[in-house]
Amino acid sequence: MGLIIKEKEFVIPGDIVAEGIDYLPAGGVFREKDKIIAGQIGIVSVDNRLIKLIPLTGIYKPKAGDVVIGQVVNISFNGWSIDMGFSNLALLSVRDATSEFIERKSDLSRYFDFDDYIVAKISNVGKGNLIDLTMKGHGLMKLRDGMLIDVSPSKVPRIIGKQGSMINLLKDLSKCQVHVGQNGKVWINGDNCEKLIEAIRVIERESHISGLTEKIEKLLGGR
Amino acid sequence: MMVTATNAYNKRMDGRNFDELREIEAKVGVVKSADGSAMFKIGDTIAIAAVRGPRDLYPRFMQNPKGGILRCSYNMMSFSVDERIRPGPSRRSREITLVTENALMPAVDLSEFPNSVVDVFIEIVQADAGTRCAGICAASLALADAGIPMRDLVCAVSVGKVGGKILVDLNKYEEDYEDGSSDMPVAFLPRRNEISLLQLDGGMKKEEILNALELAKKSCVEILEVQRNALMGKYKNG
């Protein structure tokens, strides 16, 4: 009874992590009768009675409050369809787009045009994974040109760092603009961003290895 | 047909034991732009699988509001066998597509992706029997690589009776064995001991079938270890 697989161990779907009723599944694992079973590739993490997986693969689970990066793929009379690289398109409706008053029948592409990138916040995830976005809020904006890098959503916290420490480091040292979406999209813009892109890849690969901050500092040319 | 001393298959043509699998090689992440992918090679049979999704599903009438759907496609490259296969779907490939879908479905949980599709594409690059099983093993790895929630991996292998002997992982020679060959592809969800693929092409008695299933179950444990190492190779060791 109890934990079958030790904490910090690597598991694959179907692995039995624990037996008995002492533990509760908290994420990435599920209960079946008296067993707690891994549902994804990940690393076991135990917090008191809660067992969850630190996921190593990357399907994004949208939730309200997430700041995400998306691209306008369609404009209709009541808003914009936004591609977030997720299985469904998200909706940015006219009333959530801006604090300005938008007259009916005005040309919506003046605000956000096809192919524009935006930093938006998820206001609601409805039934059927229907995602509503809002642009009203601090730090939400349209992005001018730039490029996107795909990262695993599970690595986003590491790229942001504790209270933004890592992302601020990246911005300062690279002198590039950077925005990170919880949906695994990193937007960058600037003149010499090659090292920045490399740094982000290093963070992805070595997120669980210590000494990462020093390594990134060195890579980007130090303080 | 009566098995006699002269036509009994006493020794396998490649020297393997009756319960021995061919050499297996598996690798994850072989198609860079796919959401998940894997290569699974068993003996001379090579399968590549790639997963794309969950993604938008068209036509809309196929969408399921209660959960995502799994859509498979199995195809053999024209030069994967000696006698060239004309490109395009055949009745055989469509049947294998269907049984592959049914083999993988019990393992995946698509409830979090309503109205979407998870596409699984399987291509056979080189064939020496056991292609649908290799395809399923590759697809299972690709699904895990893509982060699709799964209850278990899926392992598949062919078992059968050749020249009167029950054995595992038939190669082409054994499949075509003149003096009697029955081919039984099986897929297991290995930790749950649940069978998700079962077909039989040939004559076997019930006891023989049950023996063969036990043999398949044992082999799937071995296959699972290969799959685990392939996933660890990408995820644990970077």
Add this chain to the structure above:
Amino acid sequence: MDNISREYLIKFLDKGKRINGRKFDELREIEVDYNVSKHAEGAARIKFGDTEVIVGVKLEVGEPFPDKPDEGTIIVGAEMLPLSSAEFEPGPPSVDSIELARVVDRAIRESKAIDFKKLCITKGEKVWMVLIDIYTINDDGNLQDASALATLAALKQVKIPRYDGKKVDYSEKTGKLPLLSMPVECSVVKIKDKLLSDPCFEEEKMMDARLTVGVTENNEICAMQKGGKKVLTIEDVNEMIEISLKNSEKLRKLLK
């Protein structure tokens, strides 16, 4: 989702740089692997960076065309597999696959790369048919050139099976396929006023137009195809051919 905005890409190009650091006329790292599929008479896997293609060649006995009774035949087919790109849909070959196959075919046919007369078995009745099938495995741009090079690499490996007048014995091989030329293909895309060879996925997606050129050892141009929805000037064509002639030498060296 586009991974790069057009403005950003052009900003880079205006500074003389490409997004992955290459020079405008530089090819990506190319890998050739011959250990691909043993039942094919010849097969090869080619990678141009992350773009990957597998080509296999099978030989069958068939009837010659009525107007060429003593010549073997060639058929080139291509499948842009949905497994290789999110943009490819399942179903019968798309018009892009058909174009890709026909441009590869054109270079081989017009350069007279295969000595078809040597593929004649019985005049007017039986000839060898060379059946080439191209499968894309990963699309990171320029599937065209990768497919053409993989086709040549596969053809170079081909050994003709034994034919006893009734049946082909694939386990017995006679001589090699009679190849007279190695027509490699080089594609260059135009974005705004910049010419880039061996485009990656993003560059191909943003292109205004493209020119694919088939070149033989003698620097003779045996095939051309303009792609894309916008236009080229005569100066463009001149420059693009020059770039392709230079790069074709590099590609041909890889097949040695």
